[in-house]
Amino acid sequence: QVQLEESGGGLVQAGRSLRLSCVASGSIFSISAMGWYRQAPGKQRELVASITSGGSTNYVDSVKGRFTISRDNAKNTVFLQMNSLKPEDTAVYYCYANVGPIGRVWGRGTLVTVSS
Numbered sequence: 001q002v003q004l005e006e007s008g009g010g011l012v013q014a015g016r017s018l019r020l021s022c023v024a025s026g027s028i029f030s031i032s033a034m035g036w037y038r039q040a041p042g043k044q045r046e047l048v049a050s051i052t053s054g055g056s057t058n059y060v061d062s063v064k065g066r067f068t069i070s071r072d073n074a075k076n077t078v079f080l081q082m083n084s085l086k087p088e089d090t091a092v093y094y095c096y097a098n099v100g101p102i103g104r105v106w107g108r109g110t111l112v113t114v115s116s
Helices: none
Strands: 002-007 010-013 018-026 030-039 046-051 057-059 067-072 077-082 091-100 103-106 110-115
Touching: 002 091, 002 103, 018 030, 018 091, 018 110, 030 067, 030 077, 046 067, 046 077, 057 067, 077 091
Parallel strands: 010 110
Antiparallel strands: 002 018, 018 077, 030 046, 030 091, 046 057, 067 077, 091 103, 091 110
């Protein structure tokens, strides 16, 4: 069984920064892509950023230049550094990992609230 645990969410003023972390634990054979989705109230879940095991990254346009995704493969951990936060970044952030041979595993989510 594999579990993902997020941390680092909270309440922050617009313009400030937060760093999210997500650690995978359990019976892990391999992890390919990892990443973060978010879901704001009344909106669909959207992919925020992803990173391959080789370090290739992808971002949704709305966070490019403000958010940075990274990972520590040795520790099965993915990070999301969020700078210049805006009220529209308010959402529950979910991390995921593509774990071989299980498939995609999700974290429970961490709430990020950005006040104006």
